[in-house]
Amino acid sequence: MNDSTGIHAHRLGAVRDRARELGIDHLVVSSGEDMAYLTGERIDSHERLTALVIPAAGGAPVLVVPSLELTDTVRRAAARVGAEPQPWSDGTDAVALVVGLVSGRVAVSGALPALHLVPLGQGVDGEVVLATDVIDAVRAVKTPEEVEQLAEAARRIDAVHARMGEFLRVGRTEREAGELITAAIEAEGLTHAEFVIVGSGPNGADPHHGVSDRVIEAGDVVVVDIGGPLPSGYHSDCTRTYAMGEPPADVAEAYAALEEAQRLAREAVRPGVAIGEVDAAARESLAAAGLGELFIHRTGHGIGLGLHEPPFVAPGATTVLEEGMTFSVEPGVYVPGHWGGRLEDIVAVTADGCRALNTGPRGLTVLGG
Ligand code: ZN
Ligand code: ZN
Secondary structure (H helix, E strand, C coil): CCCCHHHHHHHHHHHHHHHHHCCCCEEEEECCHHHHHHHCCCCCCCCCCCEEEEECCCCCCEEEEEHHHCCHHHHHHHHHCCCEEEEECCCCCHHHHHHCCCCCCEEECCCCCHHHHHHHHHHCCCCEEECHHHHHHHHHECCHHHHHHHHHHHHHHHHHHHCHHHHCCCCCEHHHHHHHHHHHHHHCCCCCCCEEEEEEHHHHHCCCCCCCCCECCCCCEEEEEEECCCCCCCCCCEEEEEEECCCCHHHHHHHHHHHHHHHHHHHCCCCCCEHHHHHHHHHHHHHHCCCHHHCCCCCEEECCCCCCEEEEECCCCCCECCCCEEEEECCEEEECCCEEEECEEEEEECCCCEEECCCCCCCCEEECC
């Protein structure tokens, strides 16, 4: 996170404006990405309640925080949004403190545990709703600086993909390859490997496979989906598919159709378009190639401080694209028991179209084995 009070004051203002538009009187933001977005700090107080209570109409927010967690970091976080810390000690009913601070329609961030949400709902007089429509909508539209953070994260994960020939070898297990990939992700200065999928042969047909002890064989197709965050918290997420030796004609043909579907989906991205149209571009293209049944998930997800966050690129989704939105475009084809292929780039909506933040080769890369 940077230390600019300006950006955090701006975010708070945008969230307040949106809350008022939706007829919300108070926001209760719990630990998690929403808190990190607003205050610039990740604050985790485990089962003890930390909550930023924001009056939509104005006036200082209050940061309800366990007294033993009231560190310099937490004070800095509070100062960025002009919040008054309100420490509470063990034995105090922290939820009651929050109840005393809110009135009217209260919007609660999605990450607030049920442990606190249920008593909060019972304690307040007014209606309790999810803050998703408030905060997610603001978070979905990135500033140019945020887009550059995502571009930098993408550049680093692309550099790991560029070295894949060192990691994927015939005779190595997926797990061994995954360990080398993890080290390469960390060497790029990403804080850690958030996830590493090495789906070889039939394992490639499981979109959420991780790694296994399966030995990579000559002739395998291997799906590699990897990502990790920058120290600022902005994520990377990129999939490429590799072939251990020249692939058979049916695989090469299906992969070419996948590449075309992904290209058409990226071309559908521009301001004013409903995000469901992006999904439809990929889905209809694969259907036309006779592969529609093999594409079994949505086309993508938003990305930022969260790895998966709104907007979602799903059939029929109505979110209208705006400049600054960032999300993955990742159609796949999955042939159970045989192989899978996926192609994923993070893209940013520009003033008149689409910028792919991942720029590595998108074809089925043949590795020597
Ligand atoms: Zn991915
Ligand atoms: Zn993804």
